[in-house]
Amino acid sequence: MNHSRLIPFYKIVLSLFVIFQMGAAFVLPNPESILYRKLSFIYEAYGNFFGMNTTWRFFSPNPLVRRVSYEVFSRNSKGALEGHSENYPQRVDQENFRETHNRKFAHGLILITRLDILKNTFAPYICRKHPGAESVAFYAEGRELPTIESAQFFREDRANLGDIQKNYLLDVSCKPEDES
Amino acid sequence: MKLASGIKTQWRDWQQFWFAPMDLYNAGLFRMLFGGTLLVMYIQRFSEWKYFFTNQGMLPLAHWENVVTILGRMTSHPFFAHSDSGIHIQAIVHLVLLVLFTTGLAGRLLTGVLFLVNLGLIQRNWMIAYGADLFANFWLFYLTFVRHNQYFSLWNFLKKGRRRIERKEASGDILSTMGLRLIQIQLCISYAYTGVEKFKGTSWWEGSAVWRVVGMDDLVPKDFSFLYHYPLLVAALSMGTVVFEVYFCFAVWHARWRWPWLLVGFLFHLSTALFMDLWYFFLVMTTPYLLFLPRLYRRAATVDFSDSNRKLTSFEDEEDNVALKHEDNVALKHKEEIV
Numbered sequence: 001m002n003h004s005r006l007i008p009f010y011k012i013v014l015s016l017f018v019i020f021q022m023g024a025a026f027v028l029p030n031p032e033s034i035l036y037r038k039l040s041f042i043y044e045a046y047g048n049f050f051g052m053n054t055t056w057r058f059f060s061p062n063p064l065v066r067r068v069s070y071e072v073f074s075r076n077s078k079g080a081l082e083g084h085s086e087n088y089p090q091r092v093d094q095e096n097f098r099e100t101h102n103r104k105f106a107h108g109l110i111l112i113t114r115l116d117i118l119k120n121t122f123a124p125y126i127c128r129k130h131p132g133a134e135s136v137a138f139y140a141e142g143r144e145l146p147t148i149e150s151a152q153f154f155r156e157d158r159a160n161l162g163d164i165q166k167n168y169l170l171d172v173s174c175k176p177e178d179e180s
Numbered sequence: 181m182k183l184a185s186g187i188k189t190q191w192r193d194w195q196q197f198w199f200a201p202m203d204l205y206n207a208g209l210f211r212m213l214f215g216g217t218l219l220v221m222y223i224q225r226f227s228e229w230k231y232f233f234t235n236q237g238m239l240p241l242a243h244w245e246n247v248v249t250i251l252g253r254m255t256s257h258p259f260f261a262h263s264d265s266g267i268h269i270q271a272i273v274h275l276v277l278l279v280l281f282t283t284g285l286a287g288r289l290l291t292g293v294l295f296l297v298n299l300g301l302i303q304r305n306w307m308i309a310y311g312a313d314l315f316a317n318f319w320l321f322y323l324t325f326v327r328h329n330q331y332f333s334l335w336n337f338l339k340k341g342r343r344r345i346e347r348k349e350a351s352g353d354i355l356s357t358m359g360l361r362l363i364q365i366q367l368c369i370s371y372a373y374t375g376v377e378k379f380k381g382t383s384w385w386e387g388s389a390v391w392r393v394v395g396m397d398d399l400v401p402k403d404f405s406f407l408y409h410y411p412l413l414v415a416a417l418s419m420g421t422v423v424f425e426v427y428f429c430f431a432v433w434h435a436r437w438r439w440p441w442l443l444v445g446f447l448f449h450l451s452t453a454l455f456m457d458l459w460y461f462f463l464v465m466t467t468p469y470l471l472f473l474p475r476l477y478r479r480a481a482t483v484d485f486s487d488s489n490r491k492l493t494s495f496e497d498e499e500d501n502v503a504l505k506h507e508d509n510v511a512l513k514h515k516e517e518i519v
Binding site for chain 1: 194195198199221224228232237238239240243247250252254255256299303307308310314317321354355370371373374377378380381382389403404408411414457458460
């Protein structure tokens with residue numbers, strides 16, 4: 001069969017695909033919409049399958065970035081409970097690459113908003129990392145600057161200008177359930 | 181009658197936009213720069229391999245299903261190997277495919293394989309995926325349709341006759357045009373969503389968002405708190421970001437606004453790279469800008485001093501002219517077909 005005769009047919013099929021794909025690009029980023037709810041039977045499985053079900057929310061609705069900090073509690077040689085603090089991710093210069101720091105940061109933001117993931121995956125990892133630990137307390141931490149007008153009044157640099165806000169997230173026991 | 185001719189016109193315009201032959205020079209350049217970016221980015225990800233992808237790391241497979249369900253990304257057909265050694269091999273295959281992709285040795289089929297292998301690694305741990313990965317996933321998917329290795333390909337050096345033949349074939353390729361258009365449209369939609377999402381927040385609306393970003397010492401290592409001296413600049417940068425993102429999808433199709441808008445976008449992403457070290461995100465976002473631009477380079481007539489070189493140059497020019505003439509003919513034929 002002559003290949004060029006099939007071109008109009010190909011164009012119709014590809015046009016249908018284009019319409020479907022553009023629909024996916026419009027519908028999938030907004031899972032709260034009625035459009036998404038009504039069309040999820042078409043697009044949800046497709047979006048999940050190809051990894052296209054992503055929202056585009058860079059620094060929106062407001063820029064609010066927090067990192068995870070945690071206190072690991074363990075017994076010293078005298079049997080007294082003592083704690084030490086760590087951050088996740090560590091400072092940029094303590095990581096191999098800025099790239100891995102960014103990935104851990106993205107991970108940290110998920111942990112802060114999804115405490116069940118923090119409890120079930122990250123907390124056990126931290127417990128494994130610190131074999132003698134009894135419990136770990138997790139916090140979300142980040143600097144918040146005052147309004148720009150207040151900053152003009154104080155005239156300080158960033159370290160002295162903003163407060164570090166620390167919000168408690170949860171406590172996790174590192175001992176297996178049958179021991180505790 | 182009027183309706184029928186209206187539909188016919190619409191269908192003709194639709195075909196012209198989605199399927200008419202497009203020059204693939206910038207697409208080749210985009211693929212090379214984008215592929216190189218991914219290669220470096222994923223080599224760096226490899227440095228934390230054990231933590232990111234194995235059962236000893238942050239997400240043991242036993243918890244995978246639970247986590248992806250919570251994140252709303254559950255799929256019945258994940259594309260990753262389910263053992264630590266298997267996924268290690270998958271990551272090495274991924275890097276090899278990226279080398280082939282970047283050098284233009286991978287065609288559409290291998291690009292499709294690369295897309296699936298890449299997707300599998302993202303699926304194994306969605307929690308470490310950020311903007312650069314998400315857009316890379318889209319670009320790889322759409323490039324699966326594009327004959328992107330016509331230019332900037334090692335094949336062109338390895339096989340002498342390939343360049344001419346491939347270029348002739350490329351000009352009539354409806355799949356390539358569709359893939360490139362989908363990249364353009366996807367970029368427009370993504371920017372529009374990002375911009376509109378910002379309207380939900382008070383800080384973008386009042387113009388203080390950039391000031392808030394300055395406070396994030398984890399993301400912005402250098403201290404830019406001196407910006408409190410320039411509140412109007414802070415407000416202009418905040419508002420300007422929203423205006424740029426919301427109106428990108430209109431401006432970029434307009435001949436007068438295209439260049440300034442792409443330049444602003446380039447500077448905007450460059451500033452995030454400089455101030456927040458988001459270099460890979462900058463490159464993943466700005467390399468597709470090439471697809472909105474006219475062909476960046478055409479071989480000019482060159483004068484060489486040695487006879488043999490002159491001969492070679494004139495031969496290549498002739499080859500180019502033949503290919504270009506052929507492209508024109510195909511485009512004309514395509515137009516006639518549509519009409």
